Amino acid sequence: MAAALGRDPASGDLFVSKNRKGNRLKVLAWAGDGFALYLRRLERGTFAFPAAGGVGVVVTPAAQLAMILGGLDPAAARSRKRYARPDPANPRTV
Known part of the structure; x- marks a missing residue:
């Protein structure tokens, strides 16, 4: 299973996938x-899921995932x- 997911599922990572319409996660x-396995389905609208590159994998922080599940667009958030x-090791930040 870990080889198929590309990461260790017991590490605490969440693996999120969406359907083509973007209304189910x-x-x-x-x-x-x-x-x-948790399923979230929207009656109306779509999730603002970040676009995956050529690999098809997007790593997002927990706060960004919470925004997506809550109906917010992380790209539009400021x-x-x-x-x-x-x-102290980097004098430019002092």
């Missing part, structure tokens, strides 16, 4: 003693400036 997750701790 399937999420495959390891639940500790087996797999859990991130706000946040404080970042300066890195």
Whole structure:
């Protein structure tokens, strides 16, 4: 199974796929003693799923997946400036 997915399913990663219309998402997750499959179907509209490159794999952070499931378009979202701790190894950030 890990060879087919390209990653280790027991690592905590979620594997998400969508249908051609874009109104259904399937999420495959390891639940500790087996797999859990979740399906989310929209009555109207489509999910704003990021386009995959030639490989067909898109790695997204959990916050971006939550936005997609919540009906938001991550490409249209604007991130706000946040404080970042300066890195002493990189003098350009100090």
